[in-house]
Amino acid sequence: MEAWVFDLDGVLVDSEPVWEEVRRAFVAGHGGTWQPDTQSRLMGMSTPEWASYLHELGVALPPGEIARQVVARMAERYREHVPLMPHAQETVRRLAGRHALGLASSSPRALIDVVLDAADLAGCFAATVSTEEVARGKPAPDGYLEAASRLGVEPRSCVAVEDSSNGLRSAHTAGMRVVAVPHPRYPPAPDALALASAVVRDLGSLTSDLFG
Template sequence: MTDAVVFDLDGVIVDSEPVWEEVRRAYVADRGGRWLPDTQRRLMGMSTGEWSTYLSTELGVDRSPEQVATEVVDEMARRYARGVPVIDDSVAVVRRLAGRWPLGLASSSPTRLIAAALAATGLTDVFRFTLSTEETARGKPAPDVYLAVAGRLGVDPARCVAVEDSSNGVRSAAAAGMRVVAVPHGGYPLDPDAERLATRVLSAVGELTDAVVEAI
């Protein structure tokens, strides 16, 4: 049933969602914008172009989307240079599954942050193909990035298992026709509709074994 496994990065391999929230929340506040109660949930899964436009046009940041993207990603790169927050057991899980299936990575992070995270975790050569939503027409929850990764792997999306943490990520992978293992972040629980789309929900990425993949 499964010919490949496609991982998300943020929230699955690296615990970067809280860092993204801290950086973007401070950026909005420092530039006269207004962070809304649902802002972080809306941003999760957006491409760089989408979230930078949202901060600029919807949250009142007095900077162009291009300036927003550059300045926020620069700050994230500085944070990563001080240390990438790797999720416990994630590297071991990825390596274990890579011994059984070809792996892809479908991430909303900018390409340079993907490269930094994979270098820090020693996983650069483990994934057959990696792709940022910077390189697709639409970010998550649209299926573009998952469809593109499956295509580059030469695998039918219906024969792929995706590993996601966010509601928009689950929606994206499901819309691509993949079976989804959801590993929600404790601070960002799945919306009910996204939880229903997941084939399996785990409490920690360390629970993701070959047997789990085989069973879904």
């Protein structure tokens, strides 16, 4: 494999609990109703997609304003503390020594930059893509295809590292080999997990020779 392409939320950063807390409170504070499947549906959506979805839940603000306020709250939380997943820094740095690394994230560009800078990992990635920068969010393959293009490699020569149902579907549809690192609190659906070529318990289990 020529390159590895990481997801951010739930893979490098334990951000899904933070996203859920921030967005759930925002919906409740603006007259909306959080549904039982809301968090699972939100995972992998691009910023315009999830902002529109929160508007559909009854938030009485335009989607653009919803996105602005929620992202601002997330950035504030990250400036206080970036909750890195176990082994995130050591694994990224280890793989960066042998392969080109990319990142394909559903987070907005502003949050990607805040996290990578705070974690001192920005220099490890040759290409980073926010789904703000492509036509469709996950589970569409756009973000992973763009990451491969920016890395200058074919998708079939990439390994994607994902945790969510939408992310697994996105990377698989892009034609990449996929490693699943399921989040214990937000596990992927069985049909999505079945798309992975390998499943590991944590990032420390990732090795550059996983696929030969």
